[in-house]
Amino acid sequence: MNLIGTTGGVCAPEGFLAAGVSAGLKRSGAADVALLVSARPASVAGVFTRNKVAAAPVRVSRERVAAGASRGVVINSGCANACTGQQGLSDAVAMTEAAGDALGVPAGEILVCSTGLIGSFLPMDKVSAGIGRAASMLGDHDQAAAQAIMTTDTVPKLAAVAHPGGWRVGGIAKGAGMISPNMATMLAFVTTDAEVEPALLQAALRRVADKTFNSITIDGDTSTNDTLLAFANGASGARPDAGEVEAALLAVCDSLSRQIVSDGEGVSKFVTVRVTGAATEQDAVRAARFIAESTLVKTALFGEDANWGRVAAAVGNSGVHARFDGLTISMAGVQVLTGGAGEGMDAIEAARAAMSRNEVTIECDLGVGPSEAVILTTDLTADYVRLNAEYEL
Amino acid sequence: MNLIGTTGGVCAPEGFLAAGVSAGLKRSGAADVALLVSARPASVAGVFTRNKVAAAPVRVSRERVAAGASRGVVINSGCANACTGQQGLSDAVAMTEAAGDALGVPAGEILVCSTGLIGSFLPMDKVSAGIGRAASMLGDHDQAAAQAIMTTDTVPKLAAVAHPGGWRVGGIAKGAGMISPNMATMLAFVTTDAEVEPALLQAALRRVADKTFNSITIDGDTSTNDTLLAFANGASGARPDAGEVEAALLAVCDSLSRQIVSDGEGVSKFVTVRVTGAATEQDAVRAARFIAESTLVKTALFGEDANWGRVAAAVGNSGVHARFDGLTISMAGVQVLTGGAGEGMDAIEAARAAMSRNEVTIECDLGVGPSEAVILTTDLTADYVRLNAEYEL
Numbered sequence: 001m002n003l004i005g006t007t008g009g010v011c012a013p014e015g016f017l018a019a020g021v022s023a024g025l026k027r028s029g030a031a032d033v034a035l036l037v038s039a040r041p042a043s044v045a046g047v048f049t050r051n052k053v054a055a056a057p058v059r060v061s062r063e064r065v066a067a068g069a070s071r072g073v074v075i076n077s078g079c080a081n082a083c084t085g086q087q088g089l090s091d092a093v094a095m096t097e098a099a100g101d102a103l104g105v106p107a108g109e110i111l112v113c114s115t116g117l118i119g120s121f122l123p124m125d126k127v128s129a130g131i132g133r134a135a136s137m138l139g140d141h142d143q144a145a146a147q148a149i150m151t152t153d154t155v156p157k158l159a160a161v162a163h164p165g166g167w168r169v170g171g172i173a174k175g176a177g178m179i180s181p182n183m184a185t186m187l188a189f190v191t192t193d194a195e196v197e198p199a200l201l202q203a204a205l206r207r208v209a210d211k212t213f214n215s216i217t218i219d220g221d222t223s224t225n226d227t228l229l230a231f232a233n234g235a236s237g238a239r240p241d242a243g244e245v246e247a248a249l250l251a252v253c254d255s256l257s258r259q260i261v262s263d264g265e266g267v268s269k270f271v272t273v274r275v276t277g278a279a280t281e282q283d284a285v286r287a288a289r290f291i292a293e294s295t296l297v298k299t300a301l302f303g304e305d306a307n308w309g310r311v312a313a314a315v316g317n318s319g320v321h322a323r324f325d326g327l328t329i330s331m332a333g334v335q336v337l338t339g340g341a342g343e344g345m346d347a348i349e350a351a352r353a354a355m356s357r358n359e360v361t362i363e364c365d366l367g368v369g370p371s372e373a374v375i376l377t378t379d380l381t382a383d384y385v386r387l388n389a390e391y392e393l
Numbered sequence: 394m395n396l397i398g399t400t401g402g403v404c405a406p407e408g409f410l411a412a413g414v415s416a417g418l419k420r421s422g423a424a425d426v427a428l429l430v431s432a433r434p435a436s437v438a439g440v441f442t443r444n445k446v447a448a449a450p451v452r453v454s455r456e457r458v459a460a461g462a463s464r465g466v467v468i469n470s471g472c473a474n475a476c477t478g479q480q481g482l483s484d485a486v487a488m489t490e491a492a493g494d495a496l497g498v499p500a501g502e503i504l505v506c507s508t509g510l511i512g513s514f515l516p517m518d519k520v521s522a523g524i525g526r527a528a529s530m531l532g533d534h535d536q537a538a539a540q541a542i543m544t545t546d547t548v549p550k551l552a553a554v555a556h557p558g559g560w561r562v563g564g565i566a567k568g569a570g571m572i573s574p575n576m577a578t579m580l581a582f583v584t585t586d587a588e589v590e591p592a593l594l595q596a597a598l599r600r601v602a603d604k605t606f607n608s609i610t611i612d613g614d615t616s617t618n619d620t621l622l623a624f625a626n627g628a629s630g631a632r633p634d635a636g637e638v639e640a641a642l643l644a645v646c647d648s649l650s651r652q653i654v655s656d657g658e659g660v661s662k663f664v665t666v667r668v669t670g671a672a673t674e675q676d677a678v679r680a681a682r683f684i685a686e687s688t689l690v691k692t693a694l695f696g697e698d699a700n701w702g703r704v705a706a707a708v709g710n711s712g713v714h715a716r717f718d719g720l721t722i723s724m725a726g727v728q729v730l731t732g733g734a735g736e737g738m739d740a741i742e743a744a745r746a747a748m749s750r751n752e753v754t755i756e757c758d759l760g761v762g763p764s765e766a767v768i769l770t771t772d773l774t775a776d777y778v779r780l781n782a783e784y785e786l
Contacts, residue, residue, distance in 0.1 A: 053709030053717050083705050085718060085733050118702025119735055224706050295688075295773075296781055303782025309511025312476050313617050316446030324446050325478060340478050342512055380688075382775040388689055389696025 002164050003251050009142035009158030012170035013193035015039040015235030017138040020148030023130025025078030025116070025123065031148035033130035036189055037072035037103060037138060042233035043195075044070035044111070045202035047209045049226035055082035055118075056092040058227060061111040065229070068198030073111040073189065073229055074099040074131055075149050077174070079122050081114040082224040091122045098128045102135030113187050113227050115174065116151055146172040149187055152387065153263055159255035161248055167194040167238040169248040175260030188213065188228045188256055195234030196245050204246040205230045212253040215285075216261050216376045217292050228253075261376045266383030269301050270359045275315075276372040277328075277365040283320040284366075284373035290318035291362060291375075298380035301360060306331045306351035308342075311364060323367035330363040331355065339367070395557050396644050402535035402551030405563035406586035408432040408628030410531040413541030416523025418471030418509070418516065424541035426523035429582055430465035430496060430531060435626035436588075437463035437504070438595035440602045442619035448475035448511075449485040451620060454504040458622070461591030466504040466582065466622055467492040467524055468542050470567070472515050474507040475617040484515045491521045495528030506580050506620050508567065509544055539565040542580055545780065546656055552648035554641055560587040560631040562641040568653030581606065581621045581649055588627030589638050597639040598623045605646040608678075609654050609769045610685050621646075654769045659776030662694050663752045668708075669765040670721075670758040676713040677759075677766035683711035684755060684768075691773035694753060699724045699744035701735075704757060716760035723756040724748065732760070 011018050018036045025032040046065035048058050064070065074095050081088050092112050100107030114122070146156035153174050160170035173188035190205075209228055230249065240248075262270050273292045278284035291297055294314040300307040308329045315322060329337040332354035336347045354360075404411050411429045418425040439458035441451050457463065467488050474481050485505050493500030507515070539549035546567050553563035566581035583598075602621055623642065633641075655663050666685045671677035684690055687707040693700040701722045708715060722730040725747035729740050747753075 050712075051706060051709040052712060052715070053705050080702070083702055083720075083730070083733070083735070118700075118706060119730070224702075224709060299778050299781035302778060305782065307511075309473070309476055309617075312446050313444060313511060316444040316617060319443075319445060322445070327476075337476070337512070340476070342476070380778055382778045385692050385695060385773055385775045385778055388692035389698065 003161040003248055006160045006162045006168065008160045009146055009170045009172040010036055010189055010191045011140045011142040012160035013168040013191045013235070015193055015233045016191045016231070018141045018145035019134040019137040019139065020141060020144035021130050021134045021137065024126045025076060031144065032076055032078045033127065033134055034075045034145040034148035035072065035099060035131065035134040035138060036145060038231055038233040040233050040235065041069050041071060042231040043068060043198040043201050045198060045205040045230045047205055047228045049224060051224045051226070053083060053224045055080055055114060055225045056084055056088035057081055057112040057114045058225060059089065060092045060096070061113065061227060064108065064111055069109065070111055070231060071103070071105045071109040073113060075113045075187065076122070076127060077149050077151055078116040079114060079120055080116045080118045080225050081122050082118040084121055087121060091124055094124060095127060095131065098131040099135065102132050111229060113225070115149065115187050115225050118224060142170065142172055149174045152265055155263055157256055157259040157263070159252045161251045163240065163244065163248055165238050165240055167192060167236040167240060169252045171252040171256050173256040173260060175263060187225070188253070190230040190249060190252055192232045192245070192248070193234065193236035194232055194245060195239045196232035200242050200245070201230055201232050204242065204249055208246060208249045208253050211250060212257040215374060216257050217289065258376065261378060264378040265387045266381045267378040268381050269379040271301055271377045271379065272361040273375045273377060274361060274363045274372065275366065276363065277367045277369060278371040279321045279369035281371045281373060284371045287315050287318045287320045287364065287366065288373045288375040290314045291364065292377035295380060301355070301379035302381050304352055304355040306336055306348045306355060308336045311362060315364060315366070320366065321368055326367045328365040328367065332357065332360045396554040396641055399553045399555045399561065401553045402539055402563045402565040403429055403582055403584045404533045404535040405553035406561040406584045406628065408586055408626045409584045411534045411538035412527040412530040412532065413534060413537035414523050414527045414530065417519045418469060424537065425469055425471045426520065426527055427468045427538040427541035428465065428492060428524065428527040428531060429538060431624055431626040433626050433628065434462050434464060435624040436461060436591040436594050438591060438598040438623045440598055440621045442617060444617050444619070446476060446617045448473055448507060448618045449477055449481035450474055450505040450507045451618060452482065453485045453489070454506065454620060457501065457504055462502065463504055463624065464496070464498045464502040466506060468506045468580065469515070469520055470542050470544050471509040472507060472513055473509045473511045473618050474515050475511040477514055480514060484517055487517060488520060488524065491524040492528065495525050504622060506618070508542065508580050508618050511617060535563065535565055542567045545658055548656055550649055550652040550656070552645045554644045556633065556637065556641055558631050558633055560585060560629040560633060562645045564645045564649050566649040566653060568656060580618070581646070583623040583642060583645055585625045585638070585641070586627065586629035587625055587638060588632045589625035593635055593638070594623055594625050597635065597642055601639060601642045601646050604643060605650040608767060609650050610682065651769065654771060657771040658780045659774045660771040661774050662772040664694055664770045664772065665754040666768045666770060667754060667756045667765065668759065669756065670760045670762060671764040672714045672762035674764045674766060677764045678768070680708050680711045680713045680757065680759065681766045681768040683707045684757065685770035688773060694748070694772035695774050697745060697748040699729055699741045699748060701729045704755060708757060713759065714761055719760045721758040721760065725750065725753045
């Protein structure tokens with residue numbers, strides 16, 4: 001595949017416009033309302049949170065994505081519009097009506113996403129005014145849109161690739177906290193000017209989500225608002241085959257999901273957990289997730305402590321099939337346990353030194369089969385606790 | 394039931410002797426080898442970790458408990474003897490041989506437990522010498538024994554009750570970190586001078602463990618060494634009925650498990666999570682556990698933030714059957730969500746103020762059935778992260 005990394009995000013493909021404005025939802029005065037619009041009707045696909053407390057915008061968008069066609073999405077940060085009952089649903093629909101009116105398209109073709117504090121109502125006057133302003137400023141503003149969807153993110157997240165066949169895929173995302181996507185990350189939007197049927201787009205998006213956003217975890221908490229949307233408007237005139245589309249989506253989503261992990265709340269390490277030698281892929285994913293979500297493994301990473309016993313205990317907790325007497329574990333590239341036998345203090349010290357880097361890999365071989373999986377995660381820091389004890393936007 | 398709380402621990406019942414000595418396993422020089430012995434053969438029952446990486450002493454004791462009779466247990470702290478392969482098993486057996494020799498009883502009637510760092514071998518010279526010394530000092534030393542089994546615990550944990558019928562139940566325990574017992578806490582030992590058949594003792598102990606040690610969680614990590622043992626030596630001559638025995642075991646284990654939560658690593662809050670209105674007891678336990686183990690709920694507790702949205706999101710993550718649009722949530726006794734409708738900022742502020750206490754209750758009604766469950770837990774503090782980033786005994 002000859003994909004070329006390129007600058008920009010959702011506006012890198014032809015025929016997509018975006019805007020981000022400050023509507024006053026965040027006390028800080030930072031941008032908090034974004035619009036992403038296709039100049040022509042687009043195929044659409046979506047992957048949504050599996051949290052049973054799905055936010056109002058998730059319910060509205062999930063229903064509309066089923067139609068397979070859309071003109072765009074309106075997004076706000078600063079308020080999740082989750083646990084808001086009937087009024088929350090009305091507010092979510094009203095956001096699409098405000099956007100539809102401003103853009104001159106049917107409200108039913110507009111999707112909606114929210115992110116921020118759970119359990120409060122949207123200040124609809126401010127939101128509607130913000131949507132109107134955003135519509136009047138639409139342009140090549142993917143940076144502004146990426147900024148307007150941020151909560152505790154410290155940097156906007158954009159990615160784009162160009163295919164030699166004359167079409168592109170671009171995306172923006174936000175992450176930071178309550179990140180253990182189980183279908184998608186909190187919010188991510190991907191566009192392409194290739195022509196792609198809705199059913200094909202949906203199938204590709206689901207597979208890509210499993211390999212990218214669903215393979216990262218920061219704190220093991222799946223949000224009520226997770227949404228990943230993909231729009232394909234065909235503006236380039238190119239009709240790439242299914243494999244090419246999926247590879248390009250994968251490249252963009254992989255970049256966005258790595259950016260989310262790097263910008264996790266209070267994070268000091270980017271951690272790759274690789275489990276090999278599993279009986280099934282499910283077992284490999286489960287074991288990797290138990291390692292990645294163990295509080296004790298995460299604090300050891302923060303302390304740069306090659307405490308492989310905590311890794312072994314996490315695998316034992318996962319209950320997967322494994323040769324528990326014969327595990328092999330490496331930390332930061334140094335093998336500290338080989339077939340169940342410890343490599344001694346020199347190896348521990350070498351691993352400890354290697355763990356001072358910002359990127360650390362934990363590898364664990366279960367010794368029973370051919371399957372493997374990778375989960376990306378972070379350490380657990382005192383700063384994470386401080387940030388989440390005093391959460392305010 | 395007319396149980397009378399009394400002082401002491403495992404030596405409160407007649408015919409049990411204990412000792413705790415410093416054998417040099419901990420760098421600090423604190424006590425690290427304990428013996429608990431029945432002056433006469435006793436019925437024994439045990440509940441062990443479900444972590445598949447079971448430590449060597451767990452494997453040895455599990456096999457021996459099946460015989461139903463025992464003379465006592467030898468315990469060390471400072472080294473978990475877990476992930477230590479064949480040599481670990483030999484070392485665990487050698488500990489029982491040293492104790493058997495010193496006590497003049499068959500080694501096969503002695504059980505063994507270890508707690509501490511995973512993945513290093515026991516310094517057997519020191520351990521054997523310590524066991525010999527402990528055997529020569531046996532007496533009414535349950536305080537010393539409770540101290541010798543501590544790792545990062547800050548206080549020893551003892552409990553005892555007396556029954557008017559002339560028999561007693563006593564216990565000691567240790568906890569602190571890697572606490573999400575799944576069969577038992579890290580280490581707990583309960584004695585009674587009532588006469589109880591092994592099968593009855595085992596059945597009662599399993600039910601009591603589910604209601605006490607298996608209903609607490611500090612960090613969601615189940616240890617490789619969790620062990621709960623009960624000894625009944627009949628020294629009082631009393632033969633209470635099964636219900637009385639179970640009630641007395643429950644009183645002692647309930648006290649010990651609460652002491653473990655109160656002394657959790659870096660803890661600032663003792664938290665009771667109560668889920669009601671669940672379709673089944675399994676659902677109630679699962680939802681309560683998801684709330685209790687959510688990193689975001691725990692950091693909100695540390696920050697004294699009545700963030701009920703995180704509680705609702707945790708329940709949504711658990712996937713249990715619930716009226717997700719109609720949840721009712723109280724925090725620190727203040728109802729903040731009623732049938733899905735928020736009670737507003739005054740209630741949030743009142744809850745926030747009430748959360749400044751050291752003991753906080755979170756209640757969540759699922760609105761679909763009659764079942765309920767309670768899980769005891771703690772907040773997640775910056776001190777917890779610091780302690781576990783630099784773990785050393």
